[in-house]
Amino acid sequence: xxxxxxxxxxxxxxxxxxxxxxxxxxxxxxxxxxxxxxxxxxxxxxxxxxxxxxxxxxxxxxxxxxxxxxxxxxxxxxxxxxxxxxxxxxxxxxxxxxxxxxxxxxxxxxxxxxxxxxxxxxxxxxxxxxxxxxxxxxxxxxxxxxxxxxxxxxxxxxxxxxxxxxxxxxxxxxxxxxxxxxxxxxxxxxxxxxxxxxxxxxxxxxxxxxxxxxxxxxxxxxxxxxxxxxxxxxxxxxxxxxxxxxxxxxx
Amino acid sequence: xxxxxxxxxxxxxxxxxxxxxxxxxxxxxxxxxxxxxxxxxxxxxxxxxxxxxxxxxxxxxxxxxxxxxxxxxxxxxxxxxxxxxxxxxxxxxxxxxxxxxxxxxxxxxxxxxxxxxxxxxxxxxxxxxxxxxxxxxxxxxxxxxxxxxxxxxxxxxxxxxxxxxxxxxxxxxxxxxxxxxxxxxxxxxxxxxxxxxxxxxxxxxxxxxxxxxxxxxxxxxxxxxxxxxxxxxxxxxxxxxxxxxxxxxxxxxxxxxxxxxxxxxxxxxxxxxxxxxxxxxxxxxxxxxxxxxxxxxx
Numbered sequence: 001x002x003x004x005x006x007x008x009x010x011x012x013x014x015x016x017x018x019x020x021x022x023x024x025x026x027x028x029x030x031x032x033x034x035x036x037x038x039x040x041x042x043x044x045x046x047x048x049x050x051x052x053x054x055x056x057x058x059x060x061x062x063x064x065x066x067x068x069x070x071x072x073x074x075x076x077x078x079x080x081x082x083x084x085x086x087x088x089x090x091x092x093x094x095x096x097x098x099x100x101x102x103x104x105x106x107x108x109x110x111x112x113x114x115x116x117x118x119x120x121x122x123x124x125x126x127x128x129x130x131x132x133x134x135x136x137x138x139x140x141x142x143x144x145x146x147x148x149x150x151x152x153x154x155x156x157x158x159x160x161x162x163x164x165x166x167x168x169x170x171x172x173x174x175x176x177x178x179x180x181x182x183x184x185x186x187x188x189x190x191x192x193x194x195x196x197x198x199x200x201x202x203x204x205x206x207x208x209x210x211x212x213x214x215x216x217x218x219x220x221x222x223x224x225x226x227x228x229x230x231x232x233x234x235x236x237x238x239x240x241x242x243x244x245x246x247x248x249x250x251x
Numbered sequence: 252x253x254x255x256x257x258x259x260x261x262x263x264x265x266x267x268x269x270x271x272x273x274x275x276x277x278x279x280x281x282x283x284x285x286x287x288x289x290x291x292x293x294x295x296x297x298x299x300x301x302x303x304x305x306x307x308x309x310x311x312x313x314x315x316x317x318x319x320x321x322x323x324x325x326x327x328x329x330x331x332x333x334x335x336x337x338x339x340x341x342x343x344x345x346x347x348x349x350x351x352x353x354x355x356x357x358x359x360x361x362x363x364x365x366x367x368x369x370x371x372x373x374x375x376x377x378x379x380x381x382x383x384x385x386x387x388x389x390x391x392x393x394x395x396x397x398x399x400x401x402x403x404x405x406x407x408x409x410x411x412x413x414x415x416x417x418x419x420x421x422x423x424x425x426x427x428x429x430x431x432x433x434x435x436x437x438x439x440x441x442x443x444x445x446x447x448x449x450x451x452x453x454x455x456x457x458x459x460x461x462x463x464x465x466x467x468x469x470x471x472x473x474x475x476x477x478x479x480x481x482x483x484x485x486x487x488x489x490x491x492x493x494x495x496x497x498x499x500x501x502x503x504x505x506x507x508x509x510x511x512x513x514x515x516x517x518x519x520x521x522x523x524x525x526x527x528x529x530x531x532x533x534x535x536x537x538x539x540x541x542x543x544x545x546x547x548x549x
Contacts, residue, residue, distance in 0.1 A: 052362045054544065078364040088355045092268035104257040105363040147359060 005030040005065060005155050005187035006051060012059030013046050020046040022211040023060065028204070030154070033181050033188045035202035037195065043211040044191040045085070048157050051189070052082050065154045078107075081148030081186075085160040089143060091133030098132055099147055106151040118146050121183075122176060138169035145176055149186070156180065158190045162197055174201050195233050199223070254369040255376055262377025265350055272346055275339035276385050282335055283389035286327030287396035294319065321401045322409055322509040325393050325416070329505040332420050333456055333498045337427040339385075341448040343378055344428035348435020349444060357543045367543070371536045378428045383421055390417040415508045419524065423501050426528030427452060432535050436542045459496040497527045 006028040067075030103111030434448035500520035
């Protein structure tokens, strides 16, 4: 039996009167690369914020790496890494100083050797004493990945990780995600609105629409039903259209 | 290393690299160093005029500056603490909170297995340590410059008084730093977050004292103490605003420490300053995680 890295049951969140996530029930097996697709405002970031314990759900339950997100939020945080969509870091500090700070907050006693390992894994050596204020968006994204995997988390959450990257940066990030999953066995939960990213990287897919999960299956099963990217895209929009029609008619 | 120590060290490192607070710290230390010289110049000038007036037979009163205590020369420092030191502390605090906001690091920090209260307490410890260094440096400068002016090293008693004044200064500055942090944490717009602690600083340091000073003047530079009013409008206003005039309490308490007032240390003033600082630091430490995430009300 495959163990579950993430499991949610009826997970719900409201921002005041606005329902951002409606009864989300999904399962992500350990070792998977899961892609959560959805338009802007679909509830993807809210889902990640709930699973990373940044928000408390207004309904439902969820576990990450076996820890309940409410009852054992500290256990969840010990087991996860997180890269938000837009992270700047401390520009006035060097790469090492930034990473040391996050490593120590993760409980790594002597962080320098671990940082060295991670930077070598990311092929990002030689910038240790450069201030982050001089880094490009792509370089910052790699620093973001580095801080997220310093403590070798069981589950890594990436929120729109390719946002704002050039094609070279996108390719590097994609390769890194695949290597992390293959070599370290890290389960990866990735938010994106790019179908192409999901089909090239993920092993299973979920589609979120208006805060509801309207599709979840393995990539192979999804591509079996929709063998081309165009077919998947059409299905994505069809699903969206059906949901929109249902939403508008109140069905 | 504990979370408190990690965050405190990070705070110190980041503050050291930030130019705006550095400038204020340098200005404060420079002014403190200069204040003893200004005190000496005041005494020198007034005594010169007094001798002239005495020679002209225009007065028979003794020179009020004769036999002033060595710490008289540190009185200007009290003014600089109120005017520049508190502003510096508020700037350090608001910059600390805004630094995290600019770095968008709140979500990274909050997804670590560290208690939020420990993160915030660590921040205040870091700021407190930085302020302690600033106060210690300024105290050493004061000690040295007074010793040079009086041509004798300050005695043990006066050194202890100077240290006591430094401790009181640290408590006051910590309160203003916490005020700055709260502005940075609770106000969404960056410009408003920057401005609000300075408005509060101006109200505490200028407006409230103006409402109360007329009734209960604090004589720092004038060696002849003014007589406080015991009735009238200013007395009534002072009765209401007095407890809130933290900087006036600081002046009163500092004067007592530096002069060795016969009435002893004004406990009420000490309590007001301590409550001000402790209350604001506590308000920082109990801030909710959603505030750290930019004040969003998710």
